[in-house]
Amino acid sequence: MKTPLHYLIAARQSEIAELEQISRASTLVASMSELVHALQKERGLSNIFLVSSGALAQQALLAHGQHVDQVMGRVCVVLEELGERSPGAHGARLFNSIANALQGFEALPQLRHQRDALQLSAEDCMQALIRIIAACLTVVYEAADSACDPDIAKLLVALFHFMQGKELAGQERATGVAAFTQGISKAERQRHWLHLIESQDGCFQVFADFASPQGVERWQQQCGACTDMTVIERLRRIGCTAADGAPLDKALSSPWFEACSSRLDAMHQIEAFLAQELQAQCLCKLELSGAALSQQQALLETLPEPLVRAESGVAFILGTAQGAALPAEGVYGRQLGKSIVGLVQEQAARLQDMQTEIDKARSTLKERKTIERAKGVLMNYRQLGEGDAYKLIRQTAMNQNRRMLDVAEAILATVDLLPCSTNS
Amino acid sequence: MKTPLHYLIAARQSEIAELEQISRASTLVASMSELVHALQKERGLSNIFLVSSGALAQQALLAHGQHVDQVMGRVCVVLEELGERSPGAHGARLFNSIANALQGFEALPQLRHQRDALQLSAEDCMQALIRIIAACLTVVYEAADSACDPDIAKLLVALFHFMQGKELAGQERATGVAAFTQGISKAERQRHWLHLIESQDGCFQVFADFASPQGVERWQQQCGACTDMTVIERLRRIGCTAADGAPLDKALSSPWFEACSSRLDAMHQIEAFLAQELQAQCLCKLELSGAALSQQQALLETLPEPLVRAESGVAFILGTAQGAALPAEGVYGRQLGKSIVGLVQEQAARLQDMQTEIDKARSTLKERKTIERAKGVLMNYRQLGEGDAYKLIRQTAMNQNRRMLDVAEAILATVDLLPCSTNS
Numbered sequence: 001m002k003t004p005l006h007y008l009i010a011a012r013q014s015e016i017a018e019l020e021q022i023s024r025a026s027t028l029v030a031s032m033s034e035l036v037h038a039l040q041k042e043r044g045l046s047n048i049f050l051v052s053s054g055a056l057a058q059q060a061l062l063a064h065g066q067h068v069d070q071v072m073g074r075v076c077v078v079l080e081e082l083g084e085r086s087p088g089a090h091g092a093r094l095f096n097s098i099a100n101a102l103q104g105f106e107a108l109p110q111l112r113h114q115r116d117a118l119q120l121s122a123e124d125c126m127q128a129l130i131r132i133i134a135a136c137l138t139v140v141y142e143a144a145d146s147a148c149d150p151d152i153a154k155l156l157v158a159l160f161h162f163m164q165g166k167e168l169a170g171q172e173r174a175t176g177v178a179a180f181t182q183g184i185s186k187a188e189r190q191r192h193w194l195h196l197i198e199s200q201d202g203c204f205q206v207f208a209d210f211a212s213p214q215g216v217e218r219w220q221q222q223c224g225a226c227t228d229m230t231v232i233e234r235l236r237r238i239g240c241t242a243a244d245g246a247p248l249d250k251a252l253s254s255p256w257f258e259a260c261s262s263r264l265d266a267m268h269q270i271e272a273f274l275a276q277e278l279q280a281q282c283l284c285k286l287e288l289s290g291a292a293l294s295q296q297q298a299l300l301e302t303l304p305e306p307l308v309r310a311e312s313g314v315a316f317i318l319g320t321a322q323g324a325a326l327p328a329e330g331v332y333g334r335q336l337g338k339s340i341v342g343l344v345q346e347q348a349a350r351l352q353d354m355q356t357e358i359d360k361a362r363s364t365l366k367e368r369k370t371i372e373r374a375k376g377v378l379m380n381y382r383q384l385g386e387g388d389a390y391k392l393i394r395q396t397a398m399n400q401n402r403r404m405l406d407v408a409e410a411i412l413a414t415v416d417l418l419p420c421s422t423n424s
Numbered sequence: 425m426k427t428p429l430h431y432l433i434a435a436r437q438s439e440i441a442e443l444e445q446i447s448r449a450s451t452l453v454a455s456m457s458e459l460v461h462a463l464q465k466e467r468g469l470s471n472i473f474l475v476s477s478g479a480l481a482q483q484a485l486l487a488h489g490q491h492v493d494q495v496m497g498r499v500c501v502v503l504e505e506l507g508e509r510s511p512g513a514h515g516a517r518l519f520n521s522i523a524n525a526l527q528g529f530e531a532l533p534q535l536r537h538q539r540d541a542l543q544l545s546a547e548d549c550m551q552a553l554i555r556i557i558a559a560c561l562t563v564v565y566e567a568a569d570s571a572c573d574p575d576i577a578k579l580l581v582a583l584f585h586f587m588q589g590k591e592l593a594g595q596e597r598a599t600g601v602a603a604f605t606q607g608i609s610k611a612e613r614q615r616h617w618l619h620l621i622e623s624q625d626g627c628f629q630v631f632a633d634f635a636s637p638q639g640v641e642r643w644q645q646q647c648g649a650c651t652d653m654t655v656i657e658r659l660r661r662i663g664c665t666a667a668d669g670a671p672l673d674k675a676l677s678s679p680w681f682e683a684c685s686s687r688l689d690a691m692h693q694i695e696a697f698l699a700q701e702l703q704a705q706c707l708c709k710l711e712l713s714g715a716a717l718s719q720q721q722a723l724l725e726t727l728p729e730p731l732v733r734a735e736s737g738v739a740f741i742l743g744t745a746q747g748a749a750l751p752a753e754g755v756y757g758r759q760l761g762k763s764i765v766g767l768v769q770e771q772a773a774r775l776q777d778m779q780t781e782i783d784k785a786r787s788t789l790k791e792r793k794t795i796e797r798a799k800g801v802l803m804n805y806r807q808l809g810e811g812d813a814y815k816l817i818r819q820t821a822m823n824q825n826r827r828m829l830d831v832a833e834a835i836l837a838t839v840d841l842l843p844c845s846t847n848s
Contacts, residue, residue: 007520015515083434092436092775097772098431099435103764148516316535348521
């Protein structure tokens with residue numbers, strides 16, 4: 001029969017298996033970050049190309065398209081590796097999100113074909129690329145949601161929100177380009193623009209809450225040193241305060257695009273730093289767990305089994321508090337500084353603390369998803385824009401003195417009670 | 425390169441792997457339920473033996489001890505099988521709880537030795553057995569917490585709370601035996617007794633919230649038909665209302681023990697029904713998932729890859745809502761009634777709904793654990809009994825118009841700010 005020490009070791013092996021899985025998922029996230037950045041650039045160039053009816057950015061698109069394909073090829077290599085291993089916790093949702101992202105990848109050749117033939121409006125092309133990028137970000141979300149280690153979970157939550165914030169910044173770039181290129185201010189677009197700015201800030205706030213001090217410092221340094229932000233803020237003011245239907249200076253399109261693109265590139269550097277940090281953290285955790293496992297295995301080989309059994313008994317009869325105080329006299333005290341009973345209790349407490357931390361990180365992710373889903377319900381049932389739906393949830397929360405999450409959950413809980421949507 | 429369908433299948437395989445794991449854990453839970461029942465009986469007999477200074481129950485203990493060992497042997501066989509498989513989600517905590525329970529098992533021979541030599545007080549013997557049973561129940565808790573399927577999770581949450589309620593009923597039996605055998609009413613014991621009654625009711629309430637209609641019906645039928653309850657309620661009234669220090673009729677000890685034991689046996693039958701239901705549910709889910717997997721695999725073999733890829737593209741370019749409407753015309757519509765895009769979306773929605781349900785079940789478990797831990801903090805820092813600590817949390821929640829969980833979380837969050845406990 002196996003001793004408690006065998007199961008103590010099995011618990012550690014189980015942790016290591018989950019760490020290995022999240023480490024592979026982190027590699028995927030790092031390559032996804034590259035791909036999202038490349039797709040965002042393709043979206044920006046496509047926008048210019050289509051808005052100019054094919055006059056601009058044609059060569060740049062061709063060259064960049066090849067780059068995107070290369071990055072996508074690297075992502076697919078990582079995906080293959082991930083798919084061959086046994087899946088960890090929440091494997092089903094991660095794999096399903098990958099299936100969804102792959103469908104997005106496969107849409108790309110056809111999308112480019114239609115775009116190059118000018119058979120697609122700038123808006124439709126942008127929306128298709130937004131969907132493909134959203135599918136990539138969902139993979140990052142699911143990886144973050146499946147993390148089994150609190151420190152890794154925090155870094156993943158930070159990285160996901162940073163990537164989401166950057167994506168909103170990318171959408172803001174496109175919105176601004178559309179506004180300045182058209183040369184006319186529209187109230188509805190302004191509302192969406194302001195919503196994109198506000199949502200970005202929300203994402204970077206969550207990022208700052210969960211990132212490492214080094215990650216936050218880098219981000220703050222970059223925000224402080226970024227002269228692009230001055231240009232962006234000035235053009236935001238011009239674009240977002242003009243009256244409905246008022247003319248906008250078309251010449252502002254180019255400096256807006258340049259400043260936003262430069263900001264996105266700088267953000268991508270931060271992203272790369274965060275991805276590196278994440279992978280380093282995974283390796284570090286794997287190393288620590290591996291060392292702890294070796295120590296436990298060595299103990300298993302050196303300890304005479306009857307002694308292990310006898311000691312367990314005493315602790316249980318005396319009660320755990322006294323049991324934990326045993327080691328000083330015990331045989332194992334000399335070998336490991338702790339009794340087996342102490343080790344089991346220590347590991348139980350550590351796993352409990354870890355779960356509490358992971359639950360905190362996951363609830364932040366869940367909050368985001370719940371509010372997004374509630375927003376979707378309102379957009380559908382009340383025919384609201386994204387920004388207005390968000391504002392309605394926020395305003396309701398303020399009026400009722402409740403959290404936005406509570407309001408969002410209430411909306412989702414009552415959605416079946418509502419009349420059929422006009423869309424369905 | 426793999427197609428989205430490959431990952432759709434990988435997601436399903438991942439689900440099946442988790443179902444197999446929870447199915448094995450459910451088998452463990454079923455055998456744990458047998459063991460807990462046997463240990464509870466050993467606790468009751470030990471109590472009579474020690475209180476009578478060895479005059480009573482000696483033969484019964486000897487025979488029953490062999491029965492306990494047999495049941496424990498069966499649990500260990502299941503444990504061996506579980507330990508050899510790759511662990512699923514939360515594997516670490518499940519294995520660690522097993523390590524802890526095994527330590528309890530190993531305490532048993534020594535405990536019996538001391539008991540048989542009358543070297544142990546009835547109280548100490550009871551506390552040691554309470555600890556061993558608690559370790560078994562923690563294994564059930566961790567199994568419930570790691571369930572990946574909402575229907576299985578609900579049955580496990582129901583079964584755990586039923587087992588916990590039954591354990592409190594067992595402790596109540598011992599408390600009553602001690603009171604009647606001693607022949608003196610004590611205020612402190614009365615408070616504990618009332619707490620045990622109230623906590624039992626709480627457990628059975630949660631059980632009723634999560635069990636199947638059949639499980640609840642069985643329980644209600646049994647409660648209605650149980651004549652033991654009349655005896656128990658009468659003796660509860662006598663035991664719990666007598667003034668501090670007032671005499672109790674020693675002759676009541678025997679009918680109290682008989683009625684309580686008969687009730688525990690009846691509860692164990694319900695438990696066995698719940699365990700069977702759980703195992704049947706696991707098999708049913710495995711069968712359904714296996715069938716869905718076969719269907720997807722058949723699709724993978726029959727569909728020409730280029731078509732799969734092309735269809736994915738269209739859906740992404742047109743947007744998901746329109747994409748989902750594609751199948752009627754598509755090639756796959758004829759084969760499966762759905763497009764691959766539709767399958768991925770459907771699976772994503774199903775996994776999301778499952779997660780929401782699982783989170784609900786898990787938060788009920790977490791609530792219990794959090795309140796238990798907060799109670800422990802108060803017992804330690806304020807030198808309160810279990811019942812008084814519970815009442816303090818409940819009263820604070822009522823005064824502040826908050827949930828008990830919120831108060832418990834607040835206590836745990838501020839525990840580090842409190843002065844050192846007198847115990848540590």
